[in-house]
Amino acid sequence: MRKLPSSVIPSCTWSRPIGLGWDEPYTVRYASNIDDGYWHGMPLGGFGAGCIGRSSRGDFNLWHIDGGEHVFKNIPACQFSVFESFGSSSQACALCTEPPEDASLRTWQWYPGSKKVGREENSEEVKQTSVTPSSPQSQTGTYHALYPRSWFVYEGVFQAELTCEQFSPIWAGNYQQASYPVAVFLWTAHNPTHAPISLSIMLTWENMVGWFTNAVKSPLVRVRDDGSPVYDYQPRLGESQGNFNRIVENNESIGLLLEPVNMTEPPQEGEGQWCIATRKQPNVEVQYHTRWNPVGTGEEVWQSFAQDGSLPNHVDNTPAAEGEQIGVALAVRFTLQPGETLEIPFALTWDLPITEFAAGTTYYRRYTDFFGKSGKNAWTIASTALAEYHVWQQQIQSWQQPIIERQDLPDWFKMALFNELYDLTSGGTLWSAASDRDPVGxxxxxxxxxxxxxxxxxxxxxxxxxxxxxxxxxxxxxxxxxxxxxxxxxxxxxxxxxxxxxxxxxxxxxxxxxxxxxxxxxxxxxxxxxxxxxxxxxxxxxxxxxxxxxxxxxxxxxxxxxxxxxxxxxxxxxxxxxxxxxxxxxxxxxxxxxxxxxxxxxxxxxxxxxxxxxxxxxxxxxxxxxxxxxxxxxxxxxxxxxxxxxxxxxxxxxxxxxxxxxxxxxxxxxxxxxxxxxxxxxxxxxxxxxxxxxxxxxxxxxxxxxxxxxxxxxxxxxxxxxxxxxxxxxxxxxxxxxxxxxxxxxxxxxxxxxxxxxxxxxxxxxxxxxxxxxxxxxxxxxxxxxxxxxxxxxxxxxxxxxxxxxxxxxxxxxxxxxxxxxxxxxxxxxxxxxxxxxx
The missing domain is CATH 1.50.10.10 (Glycosyltransferase)
Structure with a gap:
């Protein structure tokens, strides 16, 4: 029987109970400085390819997709959800502890967050091993991070033991895969009970093609109150007119491709594709919905998913009209017998090949050296990820393990050593395509x-x-x-x-x-x-x-x-x-x-x-x-x-x-x-x-x-x-x-x-x-x-x-x-x- 990832999560991760906030977090010294609040998690994505972030409450909220620009916003429809049926009972949860602030997705149920029920302890023993002191809590799971890997371990809500490991192919000396615009979500589901459990894991995503580029093409530079030069950045969030979604598959994998009807050749900044995909497996059913309203009630996908973990295999390639937003859903449904364990991989990719600085000043991103410059390769990248993710996982572990195993280094140091590398992904990173003058870009x-x-x-x-x-x-x-x-x-x-x-x-x-x-x-x-x-x-x-x-x-x-x-x-x-x-x-x-x-x-x-x-x-x-x-x-x-x-x-x-x-x-x-x-x-x-x-x-x-x-x-x-x-x-x-x-x-x-x-x-x-x-x-x-x-x-x-x-x-x-x-x-x-x- 395969070991659960939770059993091999290194002891030196940064960890936080899922959904547990902070009583007295640091705040900005100057009002003009950026303060997004404390819901930040490890970023996902390759160097210079753009990245996304998912916090310890489960929301996808960091969107550094446009080179050098910062967008921090929870987009609720971009989410994992789980359905479970055990005996005569069933339940379904979207795996974020924070429901949308507006009335959107109001038919969905949301995952319960961990609660603090006692005073934090601060023993010397804890200090020597971790920077997260233990405290009595009502926990619904734990988020762990050791860049470029992070884990959600769900506890106390489902009968099944569920872990989701997230990573991108980042390891030392890697000048190819480290540039890929990809995030892998490796789910492990285990049945610890004496009865069968039926499960369905669903990934929903919005068609965001065209959103991440500045609507102000010649932004005015001004001096901020702290003396720093700044300029306006207005992403085109929600502008989805002309985008559509379709099914893609091969012998090994199946996915949903999110793209525009018309794409410039060569593509402009923000143009390209997104893709979500999973592998085909025996005794596993993959279902989908190619077009639903991500800012509506969400019932198009939730009604059937909450009932039995299914999706209606609805196919609709109609492009989004003006003012309309469209999403996709991909669900993997299976049954675990007592003691059985199953691994389910998902890949999220984006192919947005151009970074534009001043209007007309453009660079191709490094990953285009390996996947081409057309902006039409998100499915190819996803297929590559689903074929190679185990190799990537092993490469990361082989790089990290010698440091993790050192007895002369405390866990808190190992944790910070790796996690401070997050900036190489989310620091507005640029990595251009190679040239004769710059052979690695x-x-x-x-x-x-x-x-x-x-x-x-x-x-x-x-x-x-x-x-x-x-x-x-x-x-x-x-x-x-x-x-x-x-x-x-x-x-x-x-x-x-x-x-x-x-x-x-x-x-x-x-x-x-x-x-x-x-x-x-x-x-x-x-x-x-x-x-x-x-x-x-x-x-x-x-x-x-x-x-x-x-x-x-x-x-x-x-x-x-x-x-x-x-x-x-x-x-x-x-x-x-x-x-x-x-x-x-x-x-x-x-x-x-x-x-x-x-x-x-x-x-x-x-x-x-x-x-x-x-x-x-x-x-x-x-x-x-x-x-x-x-x-x-x-x-x-x-x-x-x-x-x-x-x-x-x-x-x-x-x-x-x-x-x-x-x-x-x-x-x-x-x-x-x-x-x-x-x-x-x-x-x-x-x-x-x-x-x-x-x-x-x-x-x-x-x-x-x-x-x-x-x-x-x-x-x-x-x-x-x-x-x-x-x-x-x-x-x-x-x-x-x-x-x-x-x-x-x-x-x-x-x-x-x-x-x-x-x-x-x-x-x-x-x-x-x-x-x-x-x-x-x-x-x-x-x-x-x-x-x-x-x-x-x-x-x-x-x-x-x-x-x-x-x-x-x-x-x-x-x-x-x-x-x-x-x-x-x-x-x-x-x-x-x-x-x-x-x-």
């Missing part, structure tokens, strides 16, 4: 949903470790895009949002200066990868960390992906030279280190730094060391090739590298490093930790003060400061920013005085706990053999996220009063840096 993830621009370089300094470790070719594709952008210039002038917020007159700033490293790769309403520096909260041409961030990530990506892709280094070399030359212009006193200007000109873009700063100065020193190391590798590679035959050393990159210039640049960087290293120590070391900066007179202990040192040691470069100073500074950070800041309950604050008190109680960034910075700090602690301290910080942050309704929308920042800012944030994937250092 171009890739990008949003900074977050509130700051909707791609791959912010300062944020990904920590946040890109997951991509680097699991999908290194995509990581290098992102860095290549930054390298291509550095020489470019955009003379467009614009106001700076920061001055708008503080009520001062804003200077006009050029969007992108030649030689400056851009902050980001652009936004979905313009032209991602080509039109960079979308954010205008600060003038990013003045930032003192971006150039260093670029150099360090170039060398890191080379070193940690085998240290053999010299062509990648060579591609990035001229941009490295350009951006370091540009950054050196800000060394006004010629002491070797670029000074911060007094405006917030780095990743903490509400925090004024003046003169030489610990944060930016340290990154500068590490970047000098990395640049010197790159010079050595290129010189050695050229020397080696000079000693081989002409045929063997014929590499395109060699022609772009001048040996004399390399030698000269290395000498320049060595001079700058020799000059700046003692200055950094002299101006900033106070005997206990590194001062915030050299001119403000602040005594704040900055949590991330030695980010440059962390990177230097990570990359095998010489320490930028003495070891005894590193340890003293780290211990001070741990004591002041973590232990003395609300007793370490929330994590480490960005910057407080040595006694844990605020320098300015009204400050923003210094008193926030940044999730990604905390994970980066924890990685640094592990690096310096302070693993216990590292795990205490990481645990505090993970606990705040997963116990307060922030799961699968991890924010940039949380506060001690239960607020958050900037959900679905890229930097939180820095938790993979901890694993890298432990491993």
């Amino acid at each position: 171009q890739f990008a993830v949003l900074e977050c949903l509130d700051y909707r621009w791609y791959e912010s370089l300062d944020v990904r300094l920590y946040g890109s470790f997951a991509l680097l470790m699991l999908f290194p070719e995509l990581e290098k594709a992102v860095i290549r895009a930054f390298a291509r952008a550095i020489p470019s210039c955009d003379e467009t002038h614009r106001i700076i949002g920061y001055y708008y917020v503080i009520g001062a007159e804003s200077p006009m700033a050029v969007r992108k200066t030649a030689g400056a490293t851009p902050h980001d790769l652009g936004a979905p309403n313009e032209h991602v990868w080509e039109k960079t520096n979308y954010t205008s909260y600060q003038d990013c041409n003045l930032w003192k960390d971006l150039g260093c961030d670029f150099v360090l990530q170039v060398y890191r990506d080379f070193l940690l992906t085998g240290a053999d892709d010299v062509e990648f280094l060579a591609e990035c070399w001229n941009p490295v030279v350009q951006t370091l030359d540009y950054l050196k212009r800000f060394d006004k006193d010629e002491d070797g280190i670029p000074e911060n200007s007094g405006a917030p000109d780095q990743t903490f873009d509400d925090w004024r730094l003046v003169g030489v700063s610990a944060y930016c100065g340290g990154l500068w020193l590490a970047a000098m060391e990395a640049a010197i190391a790159i010079c050595d590798i290129l010189l050695n590679s050229i020397d080696q090739k000079e000693n081989t035959s002409t045929q063997e050393c014929d590499r395109p990159w060699k022609a772009s590298i001048d040996i004399e210039e390399l030698v000269q640049q290395k000498s320049i960087y060595e001079t700058w490093l020799t000059q700046s290293r003692p200055i950094y120590q002299e101006k900033l070391w106070n005997g206990q930790y590194y001062r915030l900066d050299s001119e403000s007179g602040s005594d704040v202990v900055m949590a991330d003060q030695l980010c440059g040192q962390f990177y230097a040691r990570l990359l095998g470069l010489p320490d930028i400061v003495p070891v005894e100073c590193i340890l003293s500074a780290l211990k001070t950070v741990y004591d002041a920013c973590f232990l003395k800041f609300y007793d370490g309950k929330f994590g480490a604050a960005n910057g407080v005085r040595p006694d844990g008190s605020p320098e300015n109680p009204n400050a923003t960034h210094p008193l926030e706990i940044w999730t990604g910075i905390n994970f980066g700090l924890a990685a640094f602690l592990v690096q310096m053999e302070m693993k216990d301290e590292a795990f205490r910080i990481a645990y505090a942050v993970v606990q705040q996220i997963y116990e307060n309704g922030l799961q699968f929308r991890t924010p940039e920042a949380i506060t001690v009063v239960g607020t958050f800012r900037a959900s679905t944030y890229l930097r939180a994937m820095a938790i993979w840096a901890i694993y890298l250092l432990i491993d």
Whole structure:
């Protein structure tokens, strides 16, 4: 007899009783920030293909189908339902605990949610194993998530034991299936009783073709109250005129295809197909309804389904009229004898091949390299899924199992390690089709949903470790895009949002200066990868960390992906030279280190730094060391090739590298490093930790003060400061920013005085706990053999996220009063840096 999936659900999942809400969830810090509430579950779908989300109450409510755009809305007709007949009784439930708020589907019965019946316990034993404390509850089942898998285990309602495992084919190093627009729902039904049980599992879905594209083709960009640029996005929800549904089948599978009558060739954004399908099996009856009203009473499908689990096999291919919406239903009916177990797979797919940025600027999605670009392949994708889902499931398990089985890692860490990868699916992710220039396509993830621009370089300094470790070719594709952008210039002038917020007159700033490293790769309403520096909260041409961030990530990506892709280094070399030359212009006193200007000109873009700063100065020193190391590798590679035959050393990159210039640049960087290293120590070391900066007179202990040192040691470069100073500074950070800041309950604050008190109680960034910075700090602690301290910080942050309704929308920042800012944030994937250092 086959084991139930519930028996093999890993112990380290994040779990939540089905339908149980939160008493005091975190809420947004600023009213203008996105706050969808706490009903978020693990997303389903491939990278860059668009994704959907299903929460722990059972509703499908997240629709990131249009690249870079966010739609959060429960569409009740998109749902699983179960009919059960046992003995003389029967029942049917739609498997969501929240009925529609309007009068739609009023004939349906809805699944009962779990209820809390006692106070939550908070034992030390529970803390060590899970971030979800146990509590006495009236449970109707449990939702589990360990990305890219999640499970619904239904209990106490049906006689049958029912589990639904959900997943998409995501595993490390997979550059094909990870792009597929598909979700697999693998049902396992077991009869534990001594009598037969008749069951029917139904999937209903709306024809949503054409819904996910912006009705405003040239949206006006405006400055929001927090100084960020925003634009209107109006999806075409409910606009189904001309859509129709039909049956499709082959020898193995049967499905329902949802499509438009007329589709443009080539298709436009939003055009294509959806499909739901299941496998044919002996002694299993598949029934269907091809056209019903999903915003009506729902009786067309519910009347027969609630009576005996059947559907009328109704076929109607009539297209939707104006103002009409249409849905489909697919039901699998079977009988389980006592002790019998049956597995029922469903596949949900969508083929919407085009992503459009500004009107007329379009890209094909990566999955079209494998299924074609016509937008007519949803059934082919579904058939593939139903043929291969067991292989996909095994691939995921083989990737996850070595980590799951590690005894030196607590369950809460394993849980967060995998679940924080959700952002690679639902972070507005783009993954374009391959080209000669980009053989695995171009890739990008949003900074977050509130700051909707791609791959912010300062944020990904920590946040890109997951991509680097699991999908290194995509990581290098992102860095290549930054390298291509550095020489470019955009003379467009614009106001700076920061001055708008503080009520001062804003200077006009050029969007992108030649030689400056851009902050980001652009936004979905313009032209991602080509039109960079979308954010205008600060003038990013003045930032003192971006150039260093670029150099360090170039060398890191080379070193940690085998240290053999010299062509990648060579591609990035001229941009490295350009951006370091540009950054050196800000060394006004010629002491070797670029000074911060007094405006917030780095990743903490509400925090004024003046003169030489610990944060930016340290990154500068590490970047000098990395640049010197790159010079050595290129010189050695050229020397080696000079000693081989002409045929063997014929590499395109060699022609772009001048040996004399390399030698000269290395000498320049060595001079700058020799000059700046003692200055950094002299101006900033106070005997206990590194001062915030050299001119403000602040005594704040900055949590991330030695980010440059962390990177230097990570990359095998010489320490930028003495070891005894590193340890003293780290211990001070741990004591002041973590232990003395609300007793370490929330994590480490960005910057407080040595006694844990605020320098300015009204400050923003210094008193926030940044999730990604905390994970980066924890990685640094592990690096310096302070693993216990590292795990205490990481645990505090993970606990705040997963116990307060922030799961699968991890924010940039949380506060001690239960607020958050900037959900679905890229930097939180820095938790993979901890694993890298432990491993």
